[in-house]
Amino acid sequence: MNVLFDNLPLYGVGFLGTIELFVVAAIGSLILGTILAAMRVSPIPVLRSFGTVYVNTIRNTPLTLVLFFFAFAYPRLEIADISFFWRASIGLILYTSAFVCEVVRSGVNTVPVGQAEASRALGFTFGQTMGQVVLPQAIRSVVPPLTNTMIALLKNTTIAAGFSVIEAGGIYANLSERGYNVFVGLLWVALGFLILVVPLTLLQRNLDRRWSPSR
Amino acid sequence: MTAVLYDIPGPKARARNLTLGVVGTAVVLAIAAFVIYRFIVTGQFDARLWEWITYVNIQYILLGALGNTLSAFAAAAVLSLAFGAVFAAGRLSEHKWLSVPSTAVIELFRALPLLVLIFILFFGVSRGLGVDIPAYWAVVIGLMLYNGSVLAEVFRAGIRALPRGQGEAAYALGMRKTQVMTNVLLPQSLRAMLPTILSQLVVVLKDTALGYIILYPELLYQARFLGSQGQLGAPILQVAMVVAVIYIAMCLILSGLSKLLERRLRRSPRAAATEETEEREVAAAQAQGGGGTFGD
Numbered sequence: 001m002n003v004l005f006d007n008l009p010l011y012g013v014g015f016l017g018t019i020e021l022f023v024v025a026a027i028g029s030l031i032l033g034t035i036l037a038a039m040r041v042s043p044i045p046v047l048r049s050f051g052t053v054y055v056n057t058i059r060n061t062p063l064t065l066v067l068f069f070f071a072f073a074y075p076r077l078e079i080a081d082i083s084f085f086w087r088a089s090i091g092l093i094l095y096t097s098a099f100v101c102e103v104v105r106s107g108v109n110t111v112p113v114g115q116a117e118a119s120r121a122l123g124f125t126f127g128q129t130m131g132q133v134v135l136p137q138a139i140r141s142v143v144p145p146l147t148n149t150m151i152a153l154l155k156n157t158t159i160a161a162g163f164s165v166i167e168a169g170g171i172y173a174n175l176s177e178r179g180y181n182v183f184v185g186l187l188w189v190a191l192g193f194l195i196l197v198v199p200l201t202l203l204q205r206n207l208d209r210r211w212s213p214s215r
Numbered sequence: 216m217t218a219v220l221y222d223i224p225g226p227k228a229r230a231r232n233l234t235l236g237v238v239g240t241a242v243v244l245a246i247a248a249f250v251i252y253r254f255i256v257t258g259q260f261d262a263r264l265w266e267w268i269t270y271v272n273i274q275y276i277l278l279g280a281l282g283n284t285l286s287a288f289a290a291a292a293v294l295s296l297a298f299g300a301v302f303a304a305g306r307l308s309e310h311k312w313l314s315v316p317s318t319a320v321i322e323l324f325r326a327l328p329l330l331v332l333i334f335i336l337f338f339g340v341s342r343g344l345g346v347d348i349p350a351y352w353a354v355v356i357g358l359m360l361y362n363g364s365v366l367a368e369v370f371r372a373g374i375r376a377l378p379r380g381q382g383e384a385a386y387a388l389g390m391r392k393t394q395v396m397t398n399v400l401l402p403q404s405l406r407a408m409l410p411t412i413l414s415q416l417v418v419v420l421k422d423t424a425l426g427y428i429i430l431y432p433e434l435l436y437q438a439r440f441l442g443s444q445g446q447l448g449a450p451i452l453q454v455a456m457v458v459a460v461i462y463i464a465m466c467l468i469l470s471g472l473s474k475l476l477e478r479r480l481r482r483s484p485r486a487a488a489t490e491e492t493e494e495r496e497v498a499a500a501q502a503q504g505g506g507g508t509f510g511d
Binding site for chain 1: 250463
């Protein structure tokens with residue numbers, strides 16, 4: 001108990017960093033991921049292939065490597081001097097958006113083909129078909145797996161702690177400097193993550209149960 | 216689906232698509248050109264910074280690092296398959312005293328970030344309990360606990376997605392519980408599960424890179440080491456690129472294997488019909504583990 005209460009500010013700062021990183025990366029990756037998904041179902045072959053190449057490359061790259069690149073290699077290009085926090089955010093956004101893209105795209109694919117055919121037959125354009133018929137139905141099958149992707153993102157933010165971003169995953173280093181019991185300290189970190197992740201998991205299961213049988 | 220979303224384009228739509236295509240290509244090319252321009256301006260293409268690739272010693276260092284990565288991967292893959300099988304069986308069991316703890320273990324390890332798990336094993340256990348766990352085993356055990364739990368869910372979903380009649384018929388024939396599982400349920404569900412299992416193994420391979428953070432001398436660790444060597448001109452960008460190519464190639468081979476298998480299994484039309492629902496549920500179980508380092 002002492003380990004937690006003596007270092008409460010440290011835990012506060014750490015988990016605040018985790019949540020900040022999570023929120024920034026979540027918003028960014030949702031936007032970029034949706035754009036990528038739109039590219040992958042668009043009628044323009046060039047854009048489709050860009051999307052496919054991007055997703056296949058990123059999904060087969062370890063996140064640690066992406067963050068490694070932004071932490072150590074990016075400064076060599078001398079493009080702009082941005083803080084570790086923002087570099088980690090960019091890395092997480094680039095990585096997560098590939099997974100968001102796949103979730104959104106496969107969500108679009110779960111809508112029965114007849115729906116799109118019917119709206120095409122009624123003379124809807126691509127934009128109208130997507131916006132008024134396909135996407136509203138796709139959301140049902142997109143949101144539960146998207147929650148999963150976001151849970152994974154939340155857990156993945158810890159990797160940024162390995163690259164000197166102030167974050168819950170890095171609390172142990174501070175504790176061991178101050179001579180506290182790292183084992184107990186880490187168990188508290190684990191509990192903190194359980195408190196963050198479990199409600200999201202329950203939400204996801206609830207959504208899954210309520211929405212998926214309707215089809 | 217994609218083909219139904221729009222008509223075969225007429226002249227107007229073709230022109231519009233062409234413009235959009237050209238603009239899109241231009242944007243992507245502009246980004247690529249900018250990055251290459253920065254490479255040139257900061258001298259990253261200088262021969263001196265790439266020379267290290269030709270040194271035999273360095274090639275051996277990288278080869279050894281690759282070996283370390285692969286051995287951690289192999290051990291973690293085998294152990295997490297075993298872990299997954301045991302805990303899936305535990306969770307499917309009819310005995311409460313077995314299924315409740317198994318469920319708890321699976322849910323716990325799926326909810327914890329893998330890195331925190333590895334930290335607990337590497338820093339926590341040695342300093343808290345006095346048992347030293349080498350970096351290699353910290354990585355392998357961490358990977359086993361996390362991916363094993365995800366795989367347990369995959370196995371469970373695969374078996375539960377089978378039509379109930381299969382198990383009932385086997386029981387009616389007088390088979391025992393173990394026989395029903397090993398002779399009837401497992402052979403059928405494994406077919407549907409194989410692609411998902413393989414893609415989970417890609418996650419294992421990717422996550423071995425976490426070993427870098429606790430200084431297990433795998434590929435990324437050696438990349439950092441080589442990249443900081445002043446004699447070589449500190450070519451960290453170049454080393455990172457080469458290592459990235461190695462990682463992506465290895466993962467693509469594994470992913471390709473799982474795609475190939477999927478197509479192979481699809482080929483028999485009778486199996487395809489029942490498998491589709493099954494695969495969806497299996498994939499959903501995997502996704503819950505969180506896509507990978509995401510899971511997936």
